[in-house]
Structures are given as C-alpha cells and as structure tokens.
Amino acid sequence: xxxxxxxxxxxxxxxxxxxxxxxxxxxxxxxxxxxxxxxxxxxxxxxxxxxxxxxxxxxxxxxxxxxxxxxxxxxxxx
Amino acid sequence: xxxxxxxxxxxxxxxxxxxxxxxxxxxxxxxxxxxxxxxxxxxxxxxxxxxxxxxxxxxxxxxxxxxxxxxxxxxxxxxxxxxxxxxxxxxxxxxxxxxxxxxxxxxxxxxxxxxxxxxxxxxxxxxxxxxxxxxxxxxxxxxxxxxxxxxxxxxxxxxxxxxxxxx
Numbered sequence: 609x610x611x612x613x614x615x616x617x618x619x620x621x622x623x624x625x626x627x628x629x630x631x632x633x634x635x636x637x638x639x640x641x642x643x644x645x646x647x648x649x650x651x652x653x654x655x656x657x658x659x660x661x662x663x664x665x666x667x668x669x670x671x672x673x674x675x676x677x678x679x680x681x682x683x684x685x686x
Numbered sequence: 687x688x689x690x691x692x693x694x695x696x697x698x699x700x701x702x703x704x705x706x707x708x709x710x711x712x713x714x715x716x717x718x719x720x721x722x723x724x725x726x727x728x729x730x731x732x733x734x735x736x737x738x739x740x741x742x743x744x745x746x747x748x749x750x751x752x753x754x755x756x757x758x759x760x761x762x763x764x765x766x767x768x769x770x771x772x773x774x775x776x777x778x779x780x781x782x783x784x785x786x787x788x789x790x791x792x793x794x795x796x797x798x799x800x801x802x803x804x805x806x807x808x809x810x811x812x813x814x815x816x817x818x819x820x821x822x823x824x825x826x827x828x829x830x831x832x833x834x835x836x837x838x839x840x841x842x843x844x845x846x847x848x849x850x851x852x853x
Contacts, residue, residue, distance in 0.1 A: 657826035658841075668851050673826050685811070
C-alpha cells in the first residue's frame with residue numbers, strides 16, 4: 609500500500625453526531641475493511657434513516673437503514 | 687227309269703249345266719276366292735310375324751330400359767353416397783377446425799388472463815413494497831436519538847462484506 613492510499617480521506621455519514629467512542633470504533637472498522645485512512649470527515653444526513661455509511665474516493669461501505677430497505681424493496685420487486 | 691219319273695234328257699242337260707257351272711265357278715270364283723284366302727292368310731301370317739317382332743323388340747327395349755334404369759339407380763346411389771360422405775367429411779373438418787380455433791382462443795385467453803394476473807400481482811407487489819418502504823422511512827425518520835445510536839452500534843458490529851462496493 610502506498611502512502612497516498614494510506615492517507616486517503618474518509619467520510620462517515622450518520623443520522624446523529626457520533627460520540628468519541630463511536631468515532632474511534634468507526635475509524636477502526638474503516639481501517640479494517642477499507643484500508644489505512646487519513647483524515648476523517650463526519651457528515652449528518654437524516655436521509656440514511658439510521659446506521660452508518662463509510663465513503664472513500666473509490667469505495668463505499670453502506671451500513672445504513674436506507675440501504676437495507678432498498679435491498680429489501682429490490683428483492684420484493686424481482 | 688221313266689217309271690220312276692226321271693227324264694234322262696233333262697237329267698243330262700242338268701248334269702251338263704252343273705258341269706258348266708262347276709267350270710265357271712272353278713275358273714272365276716273358286717280360284718280368286720282361294721287366292722284371296724291365301725293372300726289373306728299370308729297377310730295375317732306377316733302381321734303375326736310383325737307383331738311377334740314388335741313384341742320382341744318391345745321386350746328388348748324394356749329389358750334395355752330396365753338395365754339403364756338399374757344403372758342410373760346405381761350411379762345416383764353412388765353419387766348420393768359420395769355427396770353424403772363428402773358432407774360428413776366436411777362436417778367433421780368444420781367441427782375439428784372450429785374446435786381447434788376455440789381451443790386456440792381459449793388458450794390465448796387463458797394465457798392473457800394469466801399474464802394480466804401476474805402483471806397485476808407484480809404491480810400490487812411493487813406498490814406494497816413501495817408503501818412498505820415509505821412507511822419504514824417514516825418510522826425510521828421519527829426515531830429518537832437513543833434508537834439512532836443503537837442502529838449505529840449495530841452497524842459497527844455488522845459484518846460488512848456484502849455492503850462494500852467500488853464506486
């Protein structure tokens with residue numbers, strides 16, 4: 609992994625502001641599943657309905673309720 | 687002889703007269719009369735023969751006519767049989783064709799109904815899933831902070847393998 613990849617910017621989206629413990633846990637999860645990350649930006653978006661979304665330049669880890677509901681809807685629409 | 691009252695002279699004259707009469711009758715009466723009788727018999731014979739011939743011809747004609755009638759009857763019978771058979775065949779074909787058409791129409795209608803039913807079901811399903819999604823969105827958008835935090839905690843413990851995508 610290169611230095612540039614290691615300093616990749618991460619955006620964490622939630623419906624409410626995260627606590628310090630949650631931020632730490634979220635950063636740790638992001639490192640595990642998205643790789644080494646640099647600066648983290650936190651965003652509040654009620655449209656995700658719950659849960660979290662981790663976003664880097666080229667990857668997205670969508671653990672939101674909105675995504676789960678969309679998956680269920682797609683399953684029903686098939 | 688005179689004693690018996692017979693006059694020889696008169697007798698001889700009468701005999702001569704009779705002979706003359708006989709000759710005259712034979713010459714001018716009997717012969718033409720016999721010829722007339724022979725001619726008449728010949729004519730009757732010819733008429734009988736002609737009558738016989740005509741009767742035979744008539745019989746032959748009747749036999750021939752009978753045969754022709756028989757032949758015509760057979761021909762008409764054959765024609766009737768053919769017409770009846772063709773009519774039955776036509777009727778059978780028509781029934782078969784109509785039955786097949788009816789089957790095709792019913793099959794098409796059944797397929798159409800099934801397709802419509804499936805489409806209606808799909809539409810309802812889509813509508814229900816859309817409504818369910820909207821209701822869920824309403825429910826989740828109205829949750830309190832504590833529940834929102836629980837959802838965040840759940841996300842942090844979730845195995846995210848299936849939710850990781852390349853952009």
